[in-house]
Amino acid sequence: MPELILPTTRLHAAFLECRDDWGPGEHEDGFGLAADDDVDSPDGFAAWVHDRTRLVHPIGSPCPAEKHGSPRWIVDNGQVLGGIALRHILDDDIGQIGYGIRPSARRRGLAGWALGEMLKEARDGLGWDRVLIPCLADNVASARTIERNGGVLEGIRDTERGPVRRYWITLVR
Secondary structure, eight states: OOEEEOOOGGGHHHHHHHHHHHOTTOOOTTTTOOTTOOOSSHHHHHHHHHHHHTTBOOTTSOOOTTOOEEEEEEEETTEEEEEEEEESSOOTTTOSEEEEEOGGGOSSSHHHHHHHHHHHIIIIITOOSEEEEEEETTOHHHHHHHHHTTOEEEEEEEETTEEEEEEEEEOOO
């Protein structure tokens, strides 16, 4: 059974397997991984995990502006299958939720399940009424996942990453 967990150094090898599943140069939403991040060395990985988790917002408590989000890894049986992040400040370009599932774990419903869990956190933990979730315009699987979770297409915008679909999801109480 999959679970959402905070990033942890305990799963260093499993994280590297997940990253390698995407191949070189691919950095998926949900992990906050940049091309110049050192996640290969134990010290570099520990620093990267610390940076991801040092400002994590505890569910149900007020969210000061400096608290940047709720990163989670999608884990099953010690394998890192993907990542999802709920950003606590609206960024009009990247939205409030980003996620990615490693290629070998796709088509299992993991993205939809994880997105549903983060939508509950946004509604119940943060008290939000709606969230913005963009995806690349040609990412049909992600668009379907967002739509199945209640996403309503606002439109398509040109961005540095290319055309992006912008979806709003109303969080029903």
